[in-house]
Amino acid sequence: MEIPAKYNPAAVEDKWYSYWLKNKFFHSEPNEKEPYTIVIPPPNVTGVLHMGHMLNNTIQDVLVRRARMKGKNACWVPGTDHASIATEAKVVAKLKAEGIEKSSLTREEFLTHVWEWKEKHGGIILEQLKKLGASCDWDRTKFTMDAPMSRAVINTFVYFYKKGLIYRGVRMVNWDPESLTAVSDEEVIHRETKSKLYYLRYYLSENGKPSGRYIVIATTRPETIMADAAVCVHPQDERYKDLKGKKILIPLIDKEIPVIEDSYVTMDFGTGCLKVTPAHDINDYEIGLRHKLPVLDIIDEHGKLNEKARILVGEDRFAARKKIVEMLRQGGYLEKEEDYISQVGYSERTNAVIEPRLSLQWFLKMESLAKKALEYVESDTIRLIPDKFKNTYRHWMENVKDWCISRQLWWGQRIPAYYLPGGEFVVEPDEETAIEAARKIDPSVKAEDLRQDEDVLDTWFSSWLWPVSVFDPEKPGFPDRKPNRELAYYYPTNDLITAPEILFFWVARMIMAGNEFTGKIPFENVYLTGIVRDKLGRKMSKSLGNSPDPIKLMESYGADGVRVGMLLCSSAGNDILFDESQVEQGRNFANKIWNAYRLVQGWETDENEMQPEYAALAVKWFENRLNKAIGQIEDHFRKFRLSDSLMTVYKLFWDDFCSWYLEIVKPGFRAKMDSATYGTTVKFFDSLLKLLHPYMPFITEELWQNLKERKDGETLMLERMPEEAPYSEELLASFDVAAQAVMNIRNIRQSKNISPKEPLELHAGLPYKDEMGPIIRKLANVSAIRVLPKLETDARGVNFMVDTIEFFVPLKNFIDVEAEVAKMKAEMEYLEKFLKTVNGKLSNEKFVQNAPAAVVEMERKKKSDAEMKIENLKNRICILTKA
């Protein structure tokens, strides 16, 4: 059968993926084997695949496939996250485009729309992962809002509430006026933003009327002055000593406020006077608490001024800022304005400027949870890879603040707090138990009197249960409950592959929840991938349009090619600068494998043919080479050096197998191959396909299926990975000498214009052992190798050295003596310099005394080798110049 010269991934990938699915090769059930478990970091249910997912999931798939081939019961649990803010925002936008306002819908109506959207778009990303070859156990696919998963969330809320760790309180929260919800500290991104610092005159009050005297206050937020509760100066500030106990009037509205003293104020910033606005600034709020100042909230949930502001009511905060500046200017209150760069908080989800806002929220106390979570990482019970993230992890855990877990959204798990008409509330997993509990407070309460909290829980409050709840959703919330069979078998999971940006959002919290409910860690290793950037180092984003479409990429380069491209440039924790040329390299590698297969399968064998000597030697050498590489690969995996492991296989296949092994055993034109060599070659190919499979599942399955007759239901996926075996370093070294000789002879042919078809003779000096002679003869077309105790050279031929072995290739014609001598002189110069540094070391008594014996010995060998080489060159130059 004619095989095309180029590998066509499209013809192969879908075929094998459905074969794997059909045979349920990805499916795992608890059994007597050792488990290997990964839970996927659940992507947003409405998301589409981006390059970050590609990297992340390729790594997971490599680890899972490899574990499976090492005989473990590998289980990779896939799923999606309901992502409350992101999903709700998307659906709100979609409804708006259809002319429907969220506010016109009831909660139930809105949720129906979201579920519809989820059914339609949810899972696109999972389908895309299949294109990548991800060997997830799809039968286990979970969604964070599946009924059992949601119940787990509710149960944990009730658990922590009853444990006293969840409380409700009025706090300054980060308010997102776009999505109309509070967000956690971690979801606020601070960016330097150009703004202005306004210097305003606040007049001293004389019986409620402005006196002639004023003080100047610097502010970036003049639109909040109506909410000022005081003016604050530093107690030690001499300039304002006489203001003590005085009253000040807020400009424009002439409201009287006190002057207070607090050491929070920095004397040398601005004017040393601070306006205190407890409702709209976190620090001011704290000052307000210390001085018992009234809190006047003048900005509503949309970021507009409300009627309490008295002026500019209904204006957006930014419009109001412009307008009030104008009013202040006209009123003579504006002393000056300066350009100013300040750190402004933006919502991670909507990019709206965060408004500090007082509101009633639910919080989880973190201190006790964080303690244990820190210990696990500090003691390396959980390993972070790379471990430089331990520092940031520690810093966060030591400075952890209570977690605001309520969100003013509808999409998510609704907080199971039920309010009685009297204002009291109970926290219970469902309405029935809530009524029972409520009746203990007020026996007359009826079911319809209870009102459930309107808010839902932060998405991370559900995803922190993920490694537990995907196996046993009944367990979270009940630490004493016996784990089910699945949890007992698969948990703790082995490796977690995720991005460092969610180390705190997610990883740390999974450790907390895992420990709380199972008493165990959720995973052993956390491999933190870098951010995928474009080749200019910019983060890939939709707005920049610098992110390639992963699906298109796979269509043009093949999934295997893309996987290889991603892996080659990704070391743990480093950002990866993505460039299509890397993917091209992956595709080229797939093509190389394809063509090696074409070569091997095209060979015809002859039972009666004897195995040539060169083939026997090549087999012996490659066996050793393979074993060495397997050891190196094992080592790389132990250290999570995935790109190095791939590079090792890459070179093993391309350089050692294709460029050397196959070239040696390749029979002459139209000749047949002996069946022993053929059989071994197929065996080697088989081993290589196994080593390659975790990185390149599709092409390897395709070739493995064709390499021999296979039965239906057989798969490379479940074959055993070749195992480490001893090898001989001497044998490999001996081959290297031969390989060097071959390369030198090829070089000579090229520079002297001698056809590869013309046989040459080779003379070798004494340290040479002719173990690999047949290989040199075959690859370099050498008719005979003469090993001579004393090499005799003349101007009719070229010499070269491999290590300290001298070779000579006699030629028919005289050579260009001048050029040859020049080359050797350059070589000699290099060696003499080298010798000088070595001699420098050896003549240094302190070195000889202090350095380890082995190091000194090494230097001595360097010295004698260099001396010997120089001697050889001298002789040769002497012979050539005399002749």
Add this chain to the structure above:
RNA sequence: GGGAGCAUAGCUCAGCUGGUUUAGAGCAUCUGCCUUACAAGCAGAGGGUCAGGGGUUCGAAUCCCUUUGCUCCCACCA
């Protein structure tokens, strides 16, 4: 403002406990080749003051200090 990390070939990175390192790989570049598996290939070649400076040491890309330049994390001095 505080903390952490990084800086090695044109690019992406190795270099692990200081000693086969006058520093390696892959890609890219250049020069030959459409040689009967592969031009998505083959055979060669060039390319580096290990960011700058100082120190420790017999010995430094590696350890310490410092300068510069990037990156990240934390922190709302209005």
